[in-house]
Amino acid sequence: GRRTVEVTYLPVREHDGRVRGVVVRSHDIHALRQREERLQTMVGELEHKALEQQRFIHIVSHDLREPINTICNFAGLLAEDELIQASPTATRYLDFVVSGGQRMKVLLEDLVNFLQLDRHAVAMTEVDLNRIARDVGDDLQSAIARKGASLDIRPLPSVQGDASLLRILLQNLVANAIKFCPRDRAPVVTIDAIQTDDGGTRLRVKDNGIGIPPEHTERIFEIFTRLHNKQEFPGSGLGLSICRRIADLHGGRIHVRSQPGEGSSFELELPALTTAHPHRSAT
Numbered sequence: 001g002r003r004t005v006e007v008t009y010l011p012v013r014e015h016d017g018r019v020r021g022v023v024v025r026s027h028d029i030h031a032l033r034q035r036e037e038r039l040q041t042m043v044g045e046l047e048h049k050a051l052e053q054q055r056f057i058h059i060v061s062h063d064l065r066e067p068i069n070t071i072c073n074f075a076g077l078l079a080e081d082e083l084i085q086a087s088p089t090a091t092r093y094l095d096f097v098v099s100g101g102q103r104m105k106v107l108l109e110d111l112v113n114f115l116q117l118d119r120h121a122v123a124m125t126e127v128d129l130n131r132i133a134r135d136v137g138d139d140l141q142s143a144i145a146r147k148g149a150s151l152d153i154r155p156l157p158s159v160q161g162d163a164s165l166l167r168i169l170l171q172n173l174v175a176n177a178i179k180f181c182p183r184d185r186a187p188v189v190t191i192d193a194i195q196t197d198d199g200g201t202r203l204r205v206k207d208n209g210i211g212i213p214p215e216h217t218e219r220i221f222e223i224f225t226r227l228h229n230k231q232e233f234p235g236s237g238l239g240l241s242i243c244r245r246i247a248d249l250h251g252g253r254i255h256v257r258s259q260p261g262e263g264s265s266f267e268l269e270l271p272a273l274t275t276a277h278p279h280r281s282a283t
């Protein structure tokens with residue numbers, strides 16, 4: 001049958017430089033070529049899958065956002081319209097539509113953020129954690145004021161990382177620390193960091209909230225895992241899975257230590273500056 005062969009011609013010269021003859025070397029590279037072709041096909045399939053995933057994210061983020069916004073906006077208008085003489089039952093149903101729509105909006109945002117993480121090329125730079133923590137505090141000002149929370153940011157080091165991803169991670173942890181607190185207690189949240197034995201950084205977000213039972217401390221990092229119903233504490237169950245993915249992308253790890261009823265300490269361990277990868281792609 002057909003074979004692929006690589007042929008090399010090597011001239012054999014006299015000592016004055018004239019060519020006296022030629023050595024022909026023939027090498028059967030058939031198996032190698034076949035492997036290359038198989039690899040090429042696989043790369044093509046992977047590219048196709050990545051494109052499909054991109055389209056899927058596009059549909060989720062754009063095409064779904066539109067109808068959800070329409071439902072929320074018009075249900076909200078109806079609920080506020082004083083000219084409409086809605087019965088108490090109808091008003092109650094409308095409230096369900098409005099709050100369901102709001103929840104759907106939050107879930108969609110979180111889902112899109114989670115899916116987009118896989119396409120995020122991680123840009124490693126030296127990141128000042130003090131700045132990130134200050135920005136997160138500013139962003140969460142309204143939640144802090146609403147819950148009467150206090151946020152204590154201790155002096156933090158610089159680390160090797162992707163600033164935008166680390167900010168998302170810290171924002172999720174601090175938002176949770178404020179949220180998962182009993183109603184009759186003002187949340188006290190502390191962000192600090194220590195150096196680990198191998199020269200890495202352990203960033204901690206400590207709270208005085210409801211805490212987590214020991215049997216759930218691993219599960220909560222799985223996608224859509226929530227320990228409470230949405231009436232008690234609203235949320236999508238995606239925040240901590242996003243945090244774990246971000247920790248992985250940094251070659252680090254995240255876990256929680258907790259005392260149920262007394263509080264939790266979420267800890268992100270990042271490798272030492274020199275061992276971090278300068279560019280790590282998520283794909």
Ligand code: ADP
Binds near residue numbers: 180226237239
């Ligand atoms: P969400 O906050 O949207 O519910 P997360 O993935 O951020 O989703 O968290 C998953 C679950 O882990 C939460 O529903 C909650 O039960 C638990 N959890 C997260 N952070 C804390 C915390 N600081 N204190 C107590 N429980 C927490």
